Amino acid sequence: MSTYYTEDHEWISVDGDTGTVGISVYAAKQLGDVVYVELPDVGKSLDKGDEAAVVESVKAASEVYAPVGGEVTAINEALEDAPDTVNASAEGDGWFLKIKISDAGELGSLMDSDKYKAYCDGL
Template identity: 80%
Template sequence: MSTYFTEDHEWIRVDGDTGAVGISAYAAKALGDVVFVELPDVGTEFDKGDEAAVVESVKAASEVYTPVGGEVVEVNAALEDAPETVNASPDGEGWFLKIKIADADELSTLMDEAKYKAYCADL
């Protein structure tokens, strides 16, 4: 499995032709305590960069954008009852959705973990 990051602090962990999408620990910390998550419906199709989910914290509401285009094949329904999981495990159990990747070439426009860490260090 490979993990890629966007400049908007989303990540996608790719396993075959599917990727789990979430927000980075950097984003989760910046948001503060997450109190609500709105997820898309399974079967929804998105283009790269589309708004796919909304996360609300005590500080603000933020959109979660798709790092690549594709069709939602699963959502993390556990977040509806336990949105704080996004803070507790942003790069693990706090994932938002899984997407069947339409065009794997779009992954080449994203950052690997080393580049993402360097990107965050400059913020």
């Protein structure tokens, strides 16, 4: 299982043709207390870069984009009652959604964890 990151601080963890998507620990820390997560409907088809979800902190709302294209197969319904899971475990229990990846080739444009770490250090 490999995990990739975008410059907008989403992560996608790939297992076969299923990708689990969330926001990075770095992003969760920048946002502060997450108070609401709006997730897409299961079955929704997303292109790479489409708005997939919205995450809201006390201060502001931020869009979460699809790291690659695909169809939404599951959403993390636990976030509805416990949005702060995103702060506690951004890259674990705080996942947002799962997608069936339509073109694995799109993963090639993303960063691996070392590259992403260097990217964040430069911000």
